[in-house]
Amino acid sequence: GAVVSQHPSRVICKSGTSVKIECRSLDFQATTMFWYRQFPKKSLMLMATSNEGSKATYEQGVEKDKFLINHASLTLSTLTVTSAHPEDSSFYICSAQQGAGKTYEQYFGPGTRLTVT
Amino acid sequence: GDSVTQMEGPVTLSEEAFLTINCTYTATGYPSLFWYVQYPGEGLQLLLKATKADDKGSNKGFEATYRKETTSFHLEKGSVQVSDSAVYFCAQLGSSASKIIFGSGTRLSIRP
Numbered sequence: 001g002a003v004v005s006q007h008p009s010r011v012i013c014k015s016g017t018s019v020k021i022e023c024r025s026l027d028f029q030a031t032t033m034f035w036y037r038q039f040p041k042k043s044l045m046l047m048a049t050s051n052e053g054s055k056a057t058y059e060q061g062v063e064k065d066k067f068l069i070n071h072a073s074l075t076l077s078t079l080t081v082t083s084a085h086p087e088d089s090s091f092y093i094c095s096a097q098q099g100a101g102k103t104y105e106q107y108f109g110p111g112t113r114l115t116v117t
Numbered sequence: 118g119d120s121v122t123q124m125e126g127p128v129t130l131s132e133e134a135f136l137t138i139n140c141t142y143t144a145t146g147y148p149s150l151f152w153y154v155q156y157p158g159e160g161l162q163l164l165l166k167a168t169k170a171d172d173k174g175s176n177k178g179f180e181a182t183y184r185k186e187t188t189s190f191h192l193e194k195g196s197v198q199v200s201d202s203a204v205y206f207c208a209q210l211g212s213s214a215s216k217i218i219f220g221s222g223t224r225l226s227i228r229p
Contacts, residue, residue: 043220
C-alpha cells in the first residue's frame with residue numbers, strides 16, 4: 001500500500017524559533033498534499049491544501065505567513081511553523097493524494113508532535 | 118454545510134463484547150464515507166470505506182453500511198479485542214470537493 005512518512009516524529013523547540021516538518025510519499029507521486037492539525041482529544045482540522053508547484057490554499061483562520069507550506073516536488077511537502085509559540089504546540093498530520101478530487105484516496109502520515117517551550 | 122456527527126466517547130468495553138459506534142452525516146449529494154482508526158501516538162489509518170448507498174465496508178472484523186435513508190454509517194464489530202483500543206473517526210468526502218470532513222472521534226478502550 002501507499003506509504004507516507006513524516007519527519008521528525010517529535011520536535012521540541014523554544015518560543016520564537018522556526019520548525020520545519022517534512023511529509024514524503026514514499027512509493028507514489030502525490031499531486032496533492034494536505035496538512036492537518038490535531039488538538040488533544042479533538043478531531044483533525046484541515047490547515048491547507050497544497051498542489052505541487054503552486055501556492056497552498058489555506059483554510060479560513062489559518063495564518064499563511066505563520067504556517068509556510070512548500071510542495072516542492074511530487075513526493076515532498078514541507079510545513080514550516082515560523083516564530084513558534086506555545087499555543088502552536090500540537091500534533092501535525094499530513095496526507096498525500098495521487099490526484100485531485102474525490103476519486104483519489106488520501107494516505108496519512110504518522111504525524112509530528114510539536115512542543116514549543 | 119456538510120458535517121459528520123459521531124457518538125462521544127470514551128467507550129469502554131470488555132474483550133469479546135459487541136461494538137457499535139454511531140455516525141451520521143449531513144451532505145449535499147452523495148458523499149463517500151470512511152472510518153479511520155488512530156492508535157496511540159500514530160497518524161490515521163483507513164479502516165474501511167463505502168462509496169454509495171447500501172455499500173458495506175469491512176476490514177479486520179469491522180463493518181459499516183452506507184444507509185442513505187438514515188444518513189448513517191455506524192461502525193460495528195462482533196467481538197472486540199484489546200488491540201482494538203484506539204480512536205475511531207468517521208469521515209465523509211463530498212462529491213464536490215476533495216476535502217475530507219472528520220467527525221470528532223470516539224475513543225475506544227477494551228478491557229482484558
